[in-house]
Amino acid sequence: MFLAAAAALIAAMVLALARAFAGPTVYDRIxxxxxxxxxxxxxxAVMGFISGRPDFLDISLLYAxxxxxxxxAVLRYVKRDRARADKQS
Amino acid sequence: MILEIISWISIAIGAFFVLVGGIGILRMPDLFTRMHPAGITDSVGAGFILLGLLPQSGDWLVSVKLALIFVFLLFTSPVATHALAHAALLDGLKPWTKARDKTRDKDGAP
Amino acid sequence: MLHAVGLFAVLFGTWVILSGHFTPFLLISGAVCAALTVAITLRMDLLDRRRDFLGRVWRLPFYWLWLAGQIILWALIVSRKVLAPRLDIDPVLERVPSSQRSDLGRVMYANSITLTPGTLSTDVREGEIEVHALTQAAMEDLKSDDMDRRVSATEAAPHKPAEPTEGER
Incomplete structure (x- = not known):
């Protein structure tokens, strides 16, 4: 069951990755x-349960x-970049 | 045993919603409509998967951490989504609408 | 002062929960770290001193239960839209009135809107929230729905009621 959940998560990640490649705007990628x-x-978190090491949850928490x-941070960066580009043009 | 079955069902539901979120993010026509399926993954998908992991933990510390991950996701994901939508609107991104799709007018930023 | 003590309590509590060990060394280093963080926060004047708080906190669990039901319901609806062979969506961007009096209440309302699949808050102002909805039905549901009223119900009653009709519309 854990493996099925992990497989579903990876499949969804591939789909999201395709969207990150396709864009079309910066915000879509973000x-x-x-x-x-x-x-x-x-x-x-699921991998931690598969391998029987709940310590993975700490990493998961940090990642969240x-x-x-x-x-x-990326949003702020893009915003500032846009503001500067507007000022120059 | 019953708890185990409930946990598996919950994980299966969560995995289903995560998949739906992934499909939705690829299928929807523009940024704002894509955010709705993305929200499904953040709230329902994550909620059911973490809920399903809860009975499998067997240690109160692990349970508390699972709950903490869920709470963090619940607080941060709407804020990030809101910030993203707000920034995109300020940048002049026009939301896709049914009418605009039919006429196919492509006006740029205001 | 109360804010500083509260921040310390939250930081130290997080430390204890995440470490899970109760040896004196770890507890003391946790307290030192939390105190140091509070000191730096005070020095940088980053402490949030606003006095927003919910007056009827005991209503929160009921609200969360209701919100969870709402989220699951709308997740199912949006999932069906996503998986349907023909994409049947009609997004709208509209302003929705909000009756919360405090910033905290407004943030709660906006976050609840965003958490519910199908609706998405894009701008929060005093008295109104700009909402993007996936379908016309989602927008109608939000407008007619009592989410606004339920969030306001967790706030404290106003000290000086501006209008006699409190919360109800």
Missing amino acids: LAVNQIGTQTVLLI LINFVATI
Whole structure:
């Protein structure tokens, strides 16, 4: 059952990865990467249960936090980049 | 035994919703409509998978961590989604609508 | 001061839960780390001193239960839309009034909107929230729905009621 869940998560990650490649806007890519991050959090948790090592949950927890901060940080970066481009044009 | 079955069913439901989120993010026509399936993964998919893992943990520390992951996801995912949607709107991205799809007018940023 | 103590309690509690060991060394280093963080926060003047709090906290669990049911219901609806062979969506972007008095209540309402599949908050102002909905039905449901009223019900009653009709519309 754990393996099936992991397989579903990986399949969904591939789909999100396809969206990250396809774009078309920066925001689509950020959304897709954020989505992959959420799926990774779940995948790490499930992998921890597959291998019988619940310590994986600490990594999962950390990943959830980093994923959020990374999304906000990239968003800020893109926003500032856009503002600068507007000023120049 | 019953708990085990419940946990497996829950994980299966969660995996299904994660898959739906993945399909939706690929299928929907524009950013804003894509965010709705993405939200399914964040809330329902994650919720059911973590709920299903809960009876398998066997240690209160592991259970608390699972609950903590769920709470973090529940607090951070809507904030990230909101920030993304807000930034995209400020950038001049026009939401896809049925009418615009039919007429196929392609006006750029205002 | 109360805010600083609260921050310390949250940080130290997180430390204890995540470590899971109760040896004196780990507990003391946890307390030192939490105290250091609070000190730096105070020095950088980053402490949030707003006094928003929910007046009727005991209503929160009921609200969360109701919200969970709502989320699962709409997840099923949106899943059917996603898996349908023909894409049957009609997205709308509209402003929806919000009756919360505090920032915390507004954030709760906006986050609840975003968490529910099918609706998505894109802008939060005082008294209204801009919402993107996947279908017309989702928007109608949000407008007619009592989510706004339920969130407001977890807030405290106003000290000086601006209008006699409190919360109800």
